[in-house]
Amino acid sequence: MSNIFNVVSKRFNSGSSEPENKNNVKNNIPDNLFFKCPRCRTVVPRYTYRDVNRVCPNCNYHGRLTAQQRIALTVDKGSFREIDGGMMSRDPIDFPDYTKKQQALRESTGLKDAIITGEARIRRIPVMIGVMDTRYMMASMGSVVGEKITRTIETATRKKMPVIMFTASGGARMQEGIVSLMQMAKTSGAVAKHNEAGQLYITVLTDPTTGGVTASFASLGDIIIAEPKVLVGFAGRRVIEGTIKQRLPDDFQLAEFLLDKGFVDMIVERKRMRSVLSHLMTLHGYKKIED
Amino acid sequence: MSELTAWERQLLVREKTRPTVNDYIPLIFDEFYELHGDRLYGDDAAIMGGIGRIDDQPVTILAEVKGRDLNENKKTNFAMPHPEGYRKALRLAKQAEKFHRPVVCFIDTPGAFCGIEAEERGQGEAIARNIMEFMRLKTPVISVVLGEGGSGGALALGVCDKLGMLENALYSVISPRGCASILWKDASREHEACDVLHITAEDMVKFGVAEGIIEEPNGSAEHDVYKTAENIKDFLVDSLKENLRKDIDILLEQRYTKFRKIGEFTE
Numbered sequence: 001m002s003n004i005f006n007v008v009s010k011r012f013n014s015g016s017s018e019p020e021n022k023n024n025v026k027n028n029i030p031d032n033l034f035f036k037c038p039r040c041r042t043v044v045p046r047y048t049y050r051d052v053n054r055v056c057p058n059c060n061y062h063g064r065l066t067a068q069q070r071i072a073l074t075v076d077k078g079s080f081r082e083i084d085g086g087m088m089s090r091d092p093i094d095f096p097d098y099t100k101k102q103q104a105l106r107e108s109t110g111l112k113d114a115i116i117t118g119e120a121r122i123r124r125i126p127v128m129i130g131v132m133d134t135r136y137m138m139a140s141m142g143s144v145v146g147e148k149i150t151r152t153i154e155t156a157t158r159k160k161m162p163v164i165m166f167t168a169s170g171g172a173r174m175q176e177g178i179v180s181l182m183q184m185a186k187t188s189g190a191v192a193k194h195n196e197a198g199q200l201y202i203t204v205l206t207d208p209t210t211g212g213v214t215a216s217f218a219s220l221g222d223i224i225i226a227e228p229k230v231l232v233g234f235a236g237r238r239v240i241e242g243t244i245k246q247r248l249p250d251d252f253q254l255a256e257f258l259l260d261k262g263f264v265d266m267i268v269e270r271k272r273m274r275s276v277l278s279h280l281m282t283l284h285g286y287k288k289i290e291d
Numbered sequence: 292m293s294e295l296t297a298w299e300r301q302l303l304v305r306e307k308t309r310p311t312v313n314d315y316i317p318l319i320f321d322e323f324y325e326l327h328g329d330r331l332y333g334d335d336a337a338i339m340g341g342i343g344r345i346d347d348q349p350v351t352i353l354a355e356v357k358g359r360d361l362n363e364n365k366k367t368n369f370a371m372p373h374p375e376g377y378r379k380a381l382r383l384a385k386q387a388e389k390f391h392r393p394v395v396c397f398i399d400t401p402g403a404f405c406g407i408e409a410e411e412r413g414q415g416e417a418i419a420r421n422i423m424e425f426m427r428l429k430t431p432v433i434s435v436v437l438g439e440g441g442s443g444g445a446l447a448l449g450v451c452d453k454l455g456m457l458e459n460a461l462y463s464v465i466s467p468r469g470c471a472s473i474l475w476k477d478a479s480r481e482h483e484a485c486d487v488l489h490i491t492a493e494d495m496v497k498f499g500v501a502e503g504i505i506e507e508p509n510g511s512a513e514h515d516v517y518k519t520a521e522n523i524k525d526f527l528v529d530s531l532k533e534n535l536r537k538d539i540d541i542l543l544e545q546r547y548t549k550f551r552k553i554g555e556f557t558e
Contacts, residue, residue: 087557087558088558089556090555090556093487143555143556147554150551172442174465177463177464177488178463178489178498179498179555181442181443181462181463181464183554184422184443184446185422185446185550186550186551188419188423188426189427189547189550192427195423211443214415214416215414215447216422216423216443219413219420233410233415234405234409235409235414236405239405240410244406248407261412263416
């Protein structure tokens with residue numbers, strides 16, 4: 001109500017109410033108390049959003065999770081063993097501020113780069129898993145992301161294990177130049193070998209999966225799952241809008257759009273993910289470990 | 292070695308007078324039969340495919356096609372392929388594998404096309420599949436970057452046993468313009484981004500992405516298209532000979548290793 005009033009009074013008193021507005025209701029509420037859904041723009045208290053595992057209660061948009069949250073939600077308690085946890089990127093092309101930016105992000109997120117990989121069990125089925133984390137440079141793929149994914153898949157090939165890759169990314173990491181682009185080839189090569197070994201590779205597309213990651217390992221799953229309402233595409237929305245000079249429909253590049261166009265096998269809600277993944281693995285002959 | 296800066300090379304390879312693959316093909320190959328279509332949706336003129344003969348060796352040729360004038364560019368979409376282009380390339384590469392024919396790829400694209408139809412028909416999937424399939428393609432693959440090597444759109448024809456760069460050709464993860472607008476929120480600073488990104492032929496050799504730099508006569512291919520074609524041909528003939536000799540399993544392992552070892556990190 002007060003917002004409406006402010007808008008009205010601003011219109012009529014042109015400018016004079018401006019300073020008052022600055023200190024008004026809106027700015028006294030810290031941003032992080034509320035979550036505004038990027039799809040339906042519904043605003044809910046952040047604790048509500050957290051309680052439902054970051055799913056919009058209005059439109060079912062599945063919001064972003066940190067890698068740790070994702071792992072906790074997906075794998076059996078205490079089963080996760082991280083690999084290559086200390087791997088850090090160099091600065092192959094001396095890109096302006098890259099090292100500084102990484103240091104700051106390492107401190108603020110506790111991550112070393114944009115992915116956590118390891119071995120885990122899902123309903124007692126052993127699996128190699130990778131989870132990308134958008135807090136770290138929009139989970140762009142540079143040397144570390146490429147190398148960790150490749151090693152995860154290579155280990156699975158060697159041990160005859162399935163791979164589940166939770167993807168999210170802004171694309172290849174510009175800051176590492178051509179080295180980043182080559183990670184697309186490296187990771188896809190590892191998928192090819194895992195393929196030839198007859199092992200199951202499932203990708204779970206989460207918000208947002210774009211660019212060079214869509215154009216490599218994310219699109220190569222034997223089974224491709226997406227969470228509801230997540231953004232998946234090759235080119236950025238603004239880039240396309242710039243080319244065609246018109247606004248794109250709201251559902252463009254959402255998971256449901258991809259399902260409709262035939263590029264996703266199924267859309268699975270977060271609460272059913274463990275169950276679906278474990279059943280799919282069982283159907284491919286992977287056995288539960290009894291202990 | 293080219294004495295031009297990265298930005299000068301960027302301007303040079305965008306010049307209308309820069310020779311395109313259509314200029315080179317008749318000079319490099321003794322025969323060429325173009326083959327059309329992806330057998331799924333359509334035929335994308337941005338990627339040309341066909342069978343030809345070089346130095347008595349039949350090869351499959353895949354090429355991103357820049358137009359030489361506006362009409363040609365309308366047809367080839369300024370060498371920005373749609374998914375159909377990549378799928379045609381993959382179809383013909385598989386055909387080459389079947390007939391034990393090596394594949395020669397010419398890369399010259401600002402990037403894969405960004406548009407509604409491209410997204411609807413799975414641009415990302417098309418590129419991903421090419422990269423994966425080329426990695427295991429059981430026949431030698433030799434690629435040459437003629438001008439612009441634009442990101443994933445270039446890599447889709449760039450998974451190969453040997454990559455040659457024309458002296459002034461560039462290969463980049465992102466267009467310098469895109470980089471400038473992200474980095475400085477100012478696309479007009481693309482000349483600075485050119486240096487920042489390290490995109491020259493020498494950079495590619497340094498990072499293990501390319502194996503050879505192909506000389507352009509008097510510093511630019513347009514000065515002498517015949518001599519440039521001859522240089523490209525020499526590179527192709529040598530590379531084909533070298534790789535046709537190899538046992539296929541060794542060839543594939545070396546191809547895998549070439550990309551496997553690219554990456555700079557500490558543990």
